[in-house]
Amino acid sequence: MRLEIRHLRTVLAVAEAGSISRAAAILQVTQPGLSSQLQRIEREVGGHLFRRGRDGIVVTELGKHFIDEARELVERFDRLGAVGDHLTGHDQEKVIRVGGIDNRLTPTLVTVVREVLAVPDVSSWIANEVRPVIEALGTNSIDVAVLHEFPRYPIYLGTGIEHRVLLAEPFFIGLPANHPLATEDEIVLADLAEAEWVLPPDDESGGLASFRLACGAAGFVPQVRHRVASSVAASLLVGSGEAVGCYFPTAEPRGDVVLRPIAGNPHYRRLLVAWRGDSLIAPVADQVYERMLARYLEVMRSSPVYAKWWSSREEDQS
Numbered sequence: 531m532r533l534e535i536r537h538l539r540t541v542l543a544v545a546e547a548g549s550i551s552r553a554a555a556i557l558q559v560t561q562p563g564l565s566s567q568l569q570r571i572e573r574e575v576g577g578h579l580f581r582r583g584r585d586g587i588v589v590t591e592l593g594k595h596f597i598d599e600a601r602e603l604v605e606r607f608d609r610l611g612a613v614g615d616h617l618t619g620h621d622q623e624k625v626i627r628v629g630g631i632d633n634r635l636t637p638t639l640v641t642v643v644r645e646v647l648a649v650p651d652v653s654s655w656i657a658n659e660v661r662p663v664i665e666a667l668g669t670n671s672i673d674v675a676v677l678h679e680f681p682r683y684p685i686y687l688g689t690g691i692e693h694r695v696l697l698a699e700p701f702f703i704g705l706p707a708n709h710p711l712a713t714e715d716e717i718v719l720a721d722l723a724e725a726e727w728v729l730p731p732d733d734e735s736g737g738l739a740s741f742r743l744a745c746g747a748a749g750f751v752p753q754v755r756h757r758v759a760s761s762v763a764a765s766l767l768v769g770s771g772e773a774v775g776c777y778f779p780t781a782e783p784r785g786d787v788v789l790r791p792i793a794g795n796p797h798y799r800r801l802l803v804a805w806r807g808d809s810l811i812a813p814v815a816d817q818v819y820e821r822m823l824a825r826y827l828e829v830m831r832s833s834p835v836y837a838k839w840w841s842s843r844e845e846d847q848s
Contacts, residue, residue: 683736
């Protein structure tokens with residue numbers, strides 16, 4: 531792992547908060563996620579930055595040096611951004627900067643923004659985790675973004691950022707095509723208590739924590755045998771019968787993999803479109819939202835399994 535500005539900001543937040551739990555609340559991330567990130571940072575630095583004390587955390591000598599350097603670097607970075615905004619001025623406003631998490635909706639947002647504003651210059655930046663995208667919105671590095679949050683782990687966007695919830699998206703189970711449960715219309719999560727899972731690495735959004743809570747409510751702890759960030763590699767493991775996985779319902783897994791809904795929809799996320807209130811997006815935010823929702827529904831209808839699930843939910847609510 532290479533240190534980035536966001537890692538420096540994380541260390542500074544922990545130092546200022548005085549405890550991991552308070553820093554996690556301020557950063558709107560899970561405490562285990564923040565602890566894991568700190569451990570990765572400390573491995574990169576080569577030593578402990580904090581030690582636990584009676585009333586919270588104690589900064590080590592290495593930590594004091596690191597924090598002084600980090601604070602100076604972050605301040606210089608912020609000044610550099612401010613200078614860039616000042617010098618580019620009006621020309622910068624002509625480029626609409628799109629950001630988001632790594633899923634199919636973020637590229638869709640690029641197209642939608644271009645259609646709604648009829649601007650020739652649209653740039654994009656896609657991250658693997660939600661926290662860097664939120665930070666980019668807050669520091670005026672991007673104008674509009676696709677984000678997600680999990681029901682027990684809401685995100686905090688900060689002042690000046692507006693948003694609308696696009697929809698609540700379920701997670702489906704990915705099974706080998708020859709799995710005994712592959713012929714079922716939906717999967718009872720407890721029926722996979724003895725299964726081996728392939729899941730992505732831990733992150734700060736609460737996604738894996740939310741999934742573990744769903745499994746816990748079903749009476750088991752998932753046996754995670756494979757930690758894989760690549761959806762292609764995960765699908766190969768599932769298709770070969772090595773594991774089962776958790777998928778977005780719009781996913782198109784490769785190989786002999788079938789997707790099935792989870793009975794009761796115990797694990798889901800909310801998809802959001804967020805934008806800076808002072809950006810060119812703000813006046814047309816409703817149009818962007820409506821087109822994004824329409825594009826998502828088109829993708830949903832193209833998937834027989836997802837469309838059937840969606841229809842059954844509409845019938846239950848009518």
